[in-house]
Amino acid sequence: MQRELLPYLSKFPNREGYYGRFGGNHYPREVWPALEELESTYRALRDSSDFQLALEKVRIGLQGRPTPIQLLENSTNEVGGARIFVKREDLNHTGAHKINHCVGFALLARQMGKRKLIAETGAGQHGVALASAAAYFGLECEIHMGAIDVEKQNSNVGRMRLLGARVVAATAGQSALKEASDSAFNAYVEQREYALYAIGSAIGPHPFPMIVRDFQSVVGQEARRQYLSLNGGVLPDHVVACLAGGSNAMGMYSGFLDDADVILHAVEPLGKSGEVGQHAATLSFGRPGTLHGAQSIVLQQEDGAPAQVSSVASGLVYPGVGPEIAMLHDLGRIHVATVPNDEVIATFFRISRSEGIIPALESCHALAFAIKLAARRPSTEGILVNLSGRGDKDVDYVLSNHADDFDRSLEVVAGQQASL
Numbered sequence: 045m046q047r048e049l050l051p052y053l054s055k056f057p058n059r060e061g062y063y064g065r066f067g068g069n070h071y072p073r074e075v076w077p078a079l080e081e082l083e084s085t086y087r088a089l090r091d092s093s094d095f096q097l098a099l100e101k102v103r104i105g106l107q108g109r110p111t112p113i114q115l116l117e118n119s120t121n122e123v124g125g126a127r128i129f130v131k132r133e134d135l136n137h138t139g140a141h142k143i144n145h146c147v148g149f150a151l152l153a154r155q156m157g158k159r160k161l162i163a164e165t166g167a168g169q170h171g172v173a174l175a176s177a178a179a180y181f182g183l184e185c186e187i188h189m190g191a192i193d194v195e196k197q198n199s200n201v202g203r204m205r206l207l208g209a210r211v212v213a214a215t216a217g218q219s220a221l222k223e224a225s226d227s228a229f230n231a232y233v234e235q236r237e238y239a240l241y242a243i244g245s246a247i248g249p250h251p252f253p254m255i256v257r258d259f260q261s262v263v264g265q266e267a268r269r270q271y272l273s274l275n276g277g278v279l280p281d282h283v284v285a286c287l288a289g290g291s292n293a294m295g296m297y298s299g300f301l302d303d304a305d306v307i308l309h310a311v312e313p314l315g316k317s318g319e320v321g322q323h324a325a326t327l328s329f330g331r332p333g334t335l336h337g338a339q340s341i342v343l344q345q346e347d348g349a350p351a352q353v354s355s356v357a358s359g360l361v362y363p364g365v366g367p368e369i370a371m372l373h374d375l376g377r378i379h380v381a382t383v384p385n386d387e388v389i390a391t392f393f394r395i396s397r398s399e400g401i402i403p404a405l406e407s408c409h410a411l412a413f414a415i416k417l418a419a420r421r422p423s424t425e426g427i428l429v430n431l432s433g434r435g436d437k438d439v440d441y442v443l444s445n446h447a448d449d450f451d452r453s454l455e456v457v458a459g460q461q462a463s464l
């Protein structure tokens with residue numbers, strides 16, 4: 045880990061796993077010994093040069109790191125304001141940032157003598173990444189996925205199966221990411237003797253949020269170096285990430301938390317509207333509560349049960365955020381914005397056509413916000429966006445459900461070309 049990041053990252057969490065008033069371990073006592081074993085193994089390995097070397101080898105070989113940062117030249121010219129840069133996490137092997145912590149968990153499992161990895165997945169990106177890491181390291185893999193997402197993200201289900209993973213459909217409640225997490229956790233409790241829970245985001249009880257953040261911090265470390273070198277030693281003015289549990293956001297923010305002048309933006313899904321059940325904008329509408337073993341901010345019904353959530357991006361359909369994100373929000377370090385489904389779809393078409401990049405619907409939230417921000421800021425400013433994943437998984441869904449929007453977007457382009 046890079047030296048200049050240590051002042052912030054080593055301060056949190058405290059010994060009990062808290063980030064300010066958030067975090068901790070609120071899972072049943074029977075699981076505590078397994079989590080303590082995970083924490084002590086991780087802390088010992090984190091500082092071992094052998095472990096870091098092994099991780100680096102996989103990052104370069106299997107994953108294809110470092111991913112580049114790129115100026116979105118066409119979008120910047122179209123908007124005419126601040127320059128928009130993207131960190132191309134979509135170019136990771138398996139197509140998203142999730143593999144950054146999956147390879148870490150796979151290495152940890154090997155060190156702990158576990159033979160199996162278990163996890164939940166929303167859009168399927170984490171599931172595919174984990175299945176790939178498991179195959180690479182010769183481990184078994186079991187992925188829990190909401191039944192709705194099994195249907196919607198069918199290509200990712202096929203990929204997981206091809207990679208040797210068993211896919212379990214979660215059919216309770218909304219049959220989405222929260223239910224997949226419940227189901228994966230139950231499976232982990234039963235199999236903890238020989239399995240490791242490779243959680244999909246910077247959520248869950250201590251030590252998961254810390255481990256995921258640390259493995260994801262490679263994104264922010266690289267991006268900081270690359271941005272400085274592309275921009276004559278100047279830092280970005282704004283850093284933007286979409287937000288569900290917070291793995292891509294924490295990864296990206298990790299490079300800039302100590303730079304007080306860099307404004308950090310988290311972009312939440314406003315879904316169909318701001319009505320309860322129509323969105324998944326946790327920091328915008330949630331309140332303190334406990335979810336998946338940690339205290340954090342949670343979208344809740346009046347009786348305190350997790351609220352129904354909705355977004356066109358399966359990977360953002362989650363009623364909570366990781367505890368560190370909740371603390372940074374409490375401290376005023378993160379600025380929160382929301383983007384509704386229709387703008388997400390419009391951005392999917394826009395970036396595909398103007399940049400030659402098909403972004404994941406999750407990442408389109410960050411891109412949509414960045415484009416609006418750029419229009420309001422001067423050309424001297426720079427905005428760095430975490431382009432967390434690629435949108436191949438979304439193509440079938442978008443084209444079959446938003447054909448009218450697609451036709452309209454073609455008319456806009458035809459109009460623009462005619463006026464040239």
Ligand SMILES: Cc1ncc(COP(=O)(O)O)c(C=O)c1O
Nearest residue numbers: 245288289290291292359432433
């Ligand atoms: C491409 C992509 N970006 C972002 C997310 C949101 O997760 P997180 O907040 O943990 O980064 C997901 C989740 O599936 C995803 O697949």
